[in-house]
Amino acid sequence: MQHSSFFKQKTIHIVAFRKTDRGIGFENKLLYRLPSDMQMFREYTRGHIVLMGRKTFESIGKALPNRINVVVSTTMLKQPADCILFRNIRAALCWCKNIHFMRDLYIIGGQELYKQIQPEFVLASEISDEHDSTACKPTDAFYPCNLGQYKRKILKENVQDIDQLSEKAVTYDFVLYYNRHV
Numbered sequence: 001m002q003h004s005s006f007f008k009q010k011t012i013h014i015v016a017f018r019k020t021d022r023g024i025g026f027e028n029k030l031l032y033r034l035p036s037d038m039q040m041f042r043e044y045t046r047g048h049i050v051l052m053g054r055k056t057f058e059s060i061g062k063a064l065p066n067r068i069n070v071v072v073s074t075t076m077l078k079q080p081a082d083c084i085l086f087r088n089i090r091a092a093l094c095w096c097k098n099i100h101f102m103r104d105l106y107i108i109g110g111q112e113l114y115k116q117i118q119p120e121f122v123l124a125s126e127i128s129d130e131h132d133s134t135a136c137k138p139t140d141a142f143y144p145c146n147l148g149q150y151k152r153k154i155l156k157e158n159v160q161d162i163d164q165l166s167e168k169a170v171t172y173d174f175v176l177y178y179n180r181h182v
C-alpha cells in the first residue's frame, strides 16, 4: 500500500467482485474488465509481490511486469518465465516474508487462494451491475472471505466505467477493509 512501512510486510487481498453475490469469475476468466480498476491494480501492486493460484496465473497468461510474481501449484511441470513457483502456500509465504520482507504481499486470487490466506487488508472494487443479473452472467468463482471482522472505508465512491467485456456501464466503489488491530 502507499503508506508502506519498511519493517513490516503487509498482506493484502486485492479483488474485484460483484456486490450482489461476490462473483469474481467464470470458466477461469474475469467477469468484468474495467480499465480504471486495472489501473488502480497496477498502481497499488507495482514494486510489490503478487501471489496467485495456478488457475489465475493461467488466466492472466504471463508474469505481471514490475512486480515479483509468485505462483502456487502442485501440478505445473515447470516454473513459468519471470515467476517463482511454489508447491505449497506455506513455502511461498515463508519465502515472501524472509526474502522480500520490505515489499507488501498482494494476494491476487483466485477463490481458492483468497480463502487460504487471512489478510490484514482487503482492497475491493465492489461492482454494482444493473444490467446483468447473476442468472444472465454465469459465475463459478466467488470471493470467499467473511469481511465482517474488518472496518470498512470507501476510498473512491461511485466510480463510473465501461465494462470492456459487456460494453455496458457499471459503477463501483473502491473499498478498503482493515483489521481493527492494525
Ligand SMILES: NC(=O)c1ccc[n+]([C@@H]2O[C@H](COP(=O)([O-])OP(=O)(O)OC[C@H]3O[C@@H](n4cnc5c(N)ncnc54)[C@H](OP(=O)(O)O)[C@@H]3O)[C@@H](O)[C@H]2O)c1
Residues within 6 Å of the ligand: 014, 015, 016, 017, 023, 024, 025, 026, 027, 028, 029, 030, 031, 052, 053, 054, 055, 056, 057, 059, 072, 073, 074, 075, 076, 086, 087, 088, 089, 108, 109, 110, 111, 112, 113, 114, 116, 141
Ligand atoms: N475478480 C477478481 O478480482 C479475480 C482475481 C483473480 C482471479 N479471479 C477469477 O478467479 C477464478 C480462479 O479462481 P480458482 O479458485 O478457480 O483458482 P486459483 O485460486 O486461481 O488457483 C487454484 C489452483 O492454485 C493451486 N493451489 C491452490 N492452493 C494451493 C496450495 N495450498 N498449494 C499448492 N497449490 C495450490 C492449485 O493448482 P494445481 O491444481 O496446479 O495444484 C489450484 O488448482 C477465475 O475465474 C479468475 O478469473 C478473479
